[in-house]
Amino acid sequence: MQSRTAACCCGQLRVEVQGEPVAVGLCHCFACQRRTGSVFAALAAFRPPYKVFGRASEYVRTGDQGARFRFRFCPVCGTNLFHTEEGCEDRGIAVAVGAFADPDFPPPTDSVYDCRRHSWVQLPPGPTTYEKDPD
Template sequence: MPSRTASCSCGQLRIEVHGETLGVGVCHCLACQRRTGSVFATLAAFAAPYEVSGAATEYVRVGDQGGRFTFRFCPVCGTTLFHTEEGHEQSLVLVAVGAFADPSFPAPEDSVYDCRRHSWVQLPPGVTTFEKDPT
């Protein structure tokens, strides 16, 4: 089974995931824009198990649908590396695609909160878009 390792900018915090992605998506919600400092977040979902090394600081945010998401970031360099959703911590993790530092990483399949997408952002062909969160 293939594995991938994502790390923060300084290398102190790492996450190793196994197997292929369950999906790759982009989120244009304002919370993700603020969290990343970019105009969208790109995330890859992986099934457990996964291994984390290094110290992480946590931030919990409640989503529009009431889900509680725990974001883990490096207390040294501030990179947001991964997050989990309450009730799914043991089965699923979402990792920031850029933290893999792999230009050959698979393209996104879905785009959520397209209503907040900046007009100049162009998505790859075939990406399924949702005005808000479809769940």
């Protein structure tokens, strides 16, 4: 089974995942825009097992539908590397696609919070779009 490693800017924090992503998605919600400093977040979901190397700081945010997400970021360089949903850690992990530094990474399959997507952002062909979060 193929493994992939995502890393922060300074390399202190890394996460190794196994196999292909379950899903690759874009999120245009305002929280993700603020969290990433970009106009959307690109995330890849992986099933366990995964391994974390290095130290992480954490930030917990409650989503629009009440779910609590625990974001992990590097305390040295500040890169927001991955997150899990509290109470659902056995379902897997969501990793920032850019942290894989792989231009051949699979494209997004879903785009959520399309109602908050910047009008000038053009999606690639293929993803299913949702006005908000479908969960």
